[in-house]
Amino acid sequence: MSRSWLVLADGFLTQRNAKTAHGVLRYTQDDVAGVIDREHAGKDLIEILPELGRKAPIVASVSEGIAGGATSLLLGVATPGGWLPGHWRDWVKEAIEAGLEIVNGLHGFLREDEDLVRLAEESGARLWDVRDPPGDIPLFSGKSLEVPQRTVLTVGSDCAVGKMTTALELANAARVKGVEAEFVATGQTGIMIAGRGIAVDRVISDFTSGAAEKVVLESNPSSSVLLVEGQGSLWHPAYSGVTLGLLHGTAPEALVFCHQPNRTQIEEPPFTRLPSLIEMIDTYEHLARFLRPAKVACISISTRGLDEDVGRWASNEIEETTGIPTGDVFHGDAPKLWAALAEHLALDA
Amino acid sequence: MSRSWLVLADGFLTQRNAKTAHGVLRYTQDDVAGVIDREHAGKDLIEILPELGRKAPIVASVSEGIAGGATSLLLGVATPGGWLPGHWRDWVKEAIEAGLEIVNGLHGFLREDEDLVRLAEESGARLWDVRDPPGDIPLFSGKSLEVPQRTVLTVGSDCAVGKMTTALELANAARVKGVEAEFVATGQTGIMIAGRGIAVDRVISDFTSGAAEKVVLESNPSSSVLLVEGQGSLWHPAYSGVTLGLLHGTAPEALVFCHQPNRTQIEEPPFTRLPSLIEMIDTYEHLARFLRPAKVACISISTRGLDEDVGRWASNEIEETTGIPTGDVFHGDAPKLWAALAEHLALDA
Numbered sequence: 001m002s003r004s005w006l007v008l009a010d011g012f013l014t015q016r017n018a019k020t021a022h023g024v025l026r027y028t029q030d031d032v033a034g035v036i037d038r039e040h041a042g043k044d045l046i047e048i049l050p051e052l053g054r055k056a057p058i059v060a061s062v063s064e065g066i067a068g069g070a071t072s073l074l075l076g077v078a079t080p081g082g083w084l085p086g087h088w089r090d091w092v093k094e095a096i097e098a099g100l101e102i103v104n105g106l107h108g109f110l111r112e113d114e115d116l117v118r119l120a121e122e123s124g125a126r127l128w129d130v131r132d133p134p135g136d137i138p139l140f141s142g143k144s145l146e147v148p149q150r151t152v153l154t155v156g157s158d159c160a161v162g163k164m165t166t167a168l169e170l171a172n173a174a175r176v177k178g179v180e181a182e183f184v185a186t187g188q189t190g191i192m193i194a195g196r197g198i199a200v201d202r203v204i205s206d207f208t209s210g211a212a213e214k215v216v217l218e219s220n221p222s223s224s225v226l227l228v229e230g231q232g233s234l235w236h237p238a239y240s241g242v243t244l245g246l247l248h249g250t251a252p253e254a255l256v257f258c259h260q261p262n263r264t265q266i267e268e269p270p271f272t273r274l275p276s277l278i279e280m281i282d283t284y285e286h287l288a289r290f291l292r293p294a295k296v297a298c299i300s301i302s303t304r305g306l307d308e309d310v311g312r313w314a315s316n317e318i319e320e321t322t323g324i325p326t327g328d329v330f331h332g333d334a335p336k337l338w339a340a341l342a343e344h345l346a347l348d349a
Numbered sequence: 350m351s352r353s354w355l356v357l358a359d360g361f362l363t364q365r366n367a368k369t370a371h372g373v374l375r376y377t378q379d380d381v382a383g384v385i386d387r388e389h390a391g392k393d394l395i396e397i398l399p400e401l402g403r404k405a406p407i408v409a410s411v412s413e414g415i416a417g418g419a420t421s422l423l424l425g426v427a428t429p430g431g432w433l434p435g436h437w438r439d440w441v442k443e444a445i446e447a448g449l450e451i452v453n454g455l456h457g458f459l460r461e462d463e464d465l466v467r468l469a470e471e472s473g474a475r476l477w478d479v480r481d482p483p484g485d486i487p488l489f490s491g492k493s494l495e496v497p498q499r500t501v502l503t504v505g506s507d508c509a510v511g512k513m514t515t516a517l518e519l520a521n522a523a524r525v526k527g528v529e530a531e532f533v534a535t536g537q538t539g540i541m542i543a544g545r546g547i548a549v550d551r552v553i554s555d556f557t558s559g560a561a562e563k564v565v566l567e568s569n570p571s572s573s574v575l576l577v578e579g580q581g582s583l584w585h586p587a588y589s590g591v592t593l594g595l596l597h598g599t600a601p602e603a604l605v606f607c608h609q610p611n612r613t614q615i616e617e618p619p620f621t622r623l624p625s626l627i628e629m630i631d632t633y634e635h636l637a638r639f640l641r642p643a644k645v646a647c648i649s650i651s652t653r654g655l656d657e658d659v660g661r662w663a664s665n666e667i668e669e670t671t672g673i674p675t676g677d678v679f680h681g682d683a684p685k686l687w688a689a690l691a692e693h694l695a696l697d698a
Contacts, residue, residue, distance in 0.1 A: 140587035142619030201555040208554045208590040234593075237640050238489035241557040241594030248586035270491030272639050286632065290621050291586050 003030040003072045003195075006065035006100070008091060012077045013037040013048065013058070020076035020105045023189035025052045027168050030195075032056040033070035036091070062094045072101040074192065083108040093119060101126040105188040130188045131199040133211060140209035144216045144251040145292055149182075149223050150345050151216060153250050154230040154300070155284050156258035157274050158266045159239065162302040162329065163258045164190050166337075167227040169329035170256065173338035174225055179347065182223035184215050186246060190229045200249075201231055201242050208242055212249025225345070228252065234283060235274055236266050247288055254297045254344055255288070256337070257281055257324075261301050261314040277322060297344035298337040299326040352379040352421045352544075355414035355449070357440060361426045362386040362397065362407070369425035369454045372538035374401045376517050379544075381405040382419035385440070411443045421450040423541065432457040442468060450475040454537040479537045480548040482560060489558035493565045493600040494641055498531075498572050499694050500565060502599050503579040503649070504633050505607035506623050507615045508588065511651040511678065512607045513539050515686075516576040518678040519605065522687035523574055528696065531572035533564050535595060539578045549598075550580055550591050557591055561598025574694070577601065583632060584623055585615050596637055603646045603693055604637070605686070606630055606673075610650050610663040626671060646693035647686040648675040 007025060012018045013035065025032060025045065032045075034057045040048050041060035048058065059065055062073070073095040079085055083106065084092060092102060096119045104110050110127040111117060120127050144151070152170075154163040167183050167190075174181030183190070185197025196218075203211040212228075219226050228250050232239030257280070265273045274280065281296045288294040299318055303311025311328055319326040325340035327333025356374060361367045362384065374381060374394065381394075383406045389397050390409035397407065408414055411422070422444040428434055432455065433441060441451060445468045453459050459476040460466060469476050493500070501519075503512040516532050516539075523530030532539070534546025545567075552560040561577075568575050577599050581588030606629070614620045623629065630645045637643040648667055652660030660677055668675040674689035676682025 142586070145619060201553075203554050204550075205552050205554040205557045205591050205594065206550040206588065209587050234636070235639055237491070237597035237600075238558050239555065240597050240636075241590035241592075242554050243590075244583075244593045245554065245590030248589050251586075270494060270640070275639060283635065287583065287589075290584055290624060291619070 003101070004033040004069050005030055005072055005074050006033050006062065006070035006095070007035045007074045007076060008088060009035055009037050009077050010088065011037065011039065013040060017078040018076065020078070020189045020192070021074065022049070022052060023164065024074060024076055024192045025054050025056070027193045031069070033068040034059045034065040036060070036062065036065060062091045062098070066098055066100070070100060072103050075102065075104045075106055076189070076192065079106070092116065096120050096125045097123050099123050099125050101128060103128045103130060103192060105130045105192060107131065130191045131202050133198050133203045137198070137203060137207045137211045137214055139207060140213050140249055144213040144249065147216055149219060149226045150347070151226045151228060151250055151252045152254045152256060152341060153228045153247065153252035154256045154258055155243070155247065156230060156233050157235065157280055158233045158260070158263060159236055160267070161258045161260045161263070162300055163230040166256055166258050166300040166329050167229045168193065169334035170338050170341065171227045173334040174342070176335070177338065177342070179225055179342070180223050181225040181227060182220050184219055184226050184228040186212065186215060186229045186231055200246060201239070205241065208245030209249030212246045216250050225347070230258070233266065235272060235280070236268070237270070237272065238268070244287065247284065248291055251292045252288070252294045253292065254341060255284055255294050256298055256300055256341065257284065257296045258300045258302065261303065261318065262306060277318060281322065295344070296324055298340040299324050300337055301326060301328050302330060303328045304330060352450070353382040353418050354379055354421055354423050355382050355411065355419035355444070356384045356423045356425060357437060358384055358386050358426050359437070360386065360388065362389060366427040367425065369427070369538045369541070370423065371398070371401060372513065373423060373425055373541045374403050374405070376542045380418070382417040383408045383414040385409070385411065385414060411440045411447070415447055415449070419449060421452050424451065424453045424455055425538070425541065428455070441465065445469050445474045446472050448472050448474050450477060452477045452479060452541060454479045454541060456480065479540045480551050482547050482552045486547070486552055486556045486560045486563055488556060489562050489598055493562040493598060496565055498568060498575045499696070500575045500577060500599055500601045501603045501605060501690060502577045502596065502601035503605045503607055504592070504596065505579060505582050506584060506629055507582045507609070507612060508585055509616065510607045510609045510612070511649055512579040515605055515607050515649040515678050516578045517542065518683035519687050519690065520576045522683040523691070525684070526687065526691070528574055528691070529572050530574040530576060531569050533568055533575050533577040535561065535564060535578045535580055549595060550588070554590065557594030558598030561595045565599050574696070579607070582615065584621060584629070585617070586619070586621065587617070593636065596633065597640055600641045601637070601643045602641065603690060604633055604643050605647055605649055605690065606633065606645045607649045607651070610652065610667065611655060626667060630671065630673070644693070645673055647689040648673050649686055650675060650677050651679060652677045653679060
C-alpha cells in the first residue's frame, strides 16, 4: 500500500522519547501528510527539527491531518505511561472512525484494546501492532545460508550506536550507485520505515534465530544486497542473546561494526566496560565463523555529541588502528562506507 | 508441597520421546506412586528401565495410581501429535476430577484448554504448565552479580550433551560432602525435578537474561552453591541466543563444560562442525569475562554410545589435552568433578 503518515507526537515532538517518530520522519519513503503537535502547530517540521531533512505541516488535530491526505496514524512516542494518554486515545478513535490505518510502535498492543478493536471492525480500519511478531515463526533451519542475496548485518558495541541508521544509509548509498539494496528491519522503527519486518526482541527466545532467518528469507527476491538492522550488543548483558540470535539467524557474509568512539562502557546497568575495538570486532567475527565466515568490512561511528573536528580525528584514528575503512554516516560518510562494503563483497558497483 | 508422582507414559515408556519422564523418574526427590504404561503394567519400573535406578509400580490406569497415593499426574512424553492423544485426555480428566495436580511439560498449555480448565475449577485441581513462564520477568539488572551464593553454570558444545544431568549430579555430590548445593532449573524436565524454575527458552527474547537472573535471585537463600542448568550451545545457531542470555543473566563464577567426545558436529541442521575443545572453552570464558570472569573448572563428558573403556580413554585424553579435570557423571565421576569445582571455588568441602 502507499502510505501517507500522520505522526502523533503531541507534546513530545522535540524530545528523546520521540525517537521512533524521528526515525520514521527522517527515513520513510512514504509521504508525510502531517505531524500532530499542538505546541508547534502552524509551523513546518523543517523549522523545528531541521536535522530530519523533512518538510511537513505541523497540525493540531487528526482532522487537519486527514484533510492533508493522511492514510495512516503513527504512534511512535514512548509515552511515560506506556499506553495512550487520555486525549491521544480520542485522536486514535477519531482516526479509526475515519478509516485510517493505525500503526503502533508502543509496547502495548492495539489488538488487546477491546474498544479500539470494535471500532476498527466497524470502520474497516487496519490496526497494526508493529512489535507484535507473526505467529508462524519457525525454528532456525539454515536456509538463510542459501539465499541468493548478499547479506550484511550491522552489529555494535552497545545499544543506540547507529545500527539502524547505518543500515538505512548504506542501503541508500548503494541505491545511488544503482545497486538493488534493501534495508531489512528487525525493530519497531525500522519496521515502520520498511513497511515490514519482525521485532526480533519480542519473539519467544527459542525462535530468535528463526525470526532473523525469516526476515532474510522474506526479503525482496530482486534485491541483490540485504542490509539487515542489528540489535543490542554482545557486551550488553540484557540483550546479548538477541544480538547473537540475529548474527546466527541472518548468517551474514559481511558485518558493519557500529560504535560511538567516546563510549567506554555500556550506557545502562550494570555499565560494563567495553573491550578494545579490535577485541569487539574479533569477537563478532569469531562467533560468526563456524556458521559462515563474515568479516567487518567497515566501521560506522556515531560522533553525535562530539565537535565535528574531534569526530573526524576519531574516525581517522580508528581507521588507522584497525586498518578498516571508518566513517560517520551522520556526517555524510555513507558513500565511503558503501564503497568499502562493495569492494569487500567484490561487487562491481 | 510434598508430591507423589503418577507418570503418564503409556506406549512410550522405553522410547526416546519419554526423555522428560525418564529425567524426573531418575532425579526427583519426591515419591513416585506409579507409572502408567499398559504394555508393562504389573511389572516394576526397575525391571524395565534399570538405568533409572528407581523402584515404582507400573500400572494400567489413573485409578490404580491414585490408590497408590499419587498427588500429581506428570505429562512428560513428547507425543507425536503435540497435545493429548485421545485416551490420555480421558485419563487427564479423570485425574483432574479426582483433584490431582496436573504437571504438564508439553509444548501445548493446559490453561488454553477450556474443558480442562473448567473441570479443574470444579475439582480444585491445580494445573501447572511447566513451560509457561511467569508474567513478571524483568529485564536483566545486574543483581545476579551480587548474590551471596557461589553460582556455577553448565555450558556445552551442543544440545543433549548432559548439561542438566551434570548440574543435578554435581549438586548431589556436593550435598554428600555436606555442602548446601542447589540445582537451579531452566528447562521443563529440570523444573519438574526442582519443583520450580523458568523455561528460559519460552521467554520473550528481550527477557532471556532477565529470566536467567530471576532464577538465580529466587534460589534458596540458605544455599551456598547454585548449580544452574545450561541450555543449548554457542555453536547451535538456533539456540545460541538462549545460551548467551543464560551465560550473562546468571553471571556465574565458574563454568562446567559438557561435551560428548565423539560428537564432531551439532546433531541438528545445519550440522555445523564444532571447533576444538580448547576453542569452545576459550569462547565461553571470553564471553563471560567482561561481565564477570568465569573459568571452566571441570569438563563433564557424556560417553553414552561408547564402550566403557573407550569412554575412559577419551576422558583421560581430554584431561591431558586441556589440563582441566574431566569425567563422566554417567559413570560415577560426579564426586571427582565436584572436588575439582570445590577446589576451583576455594570451598572447604
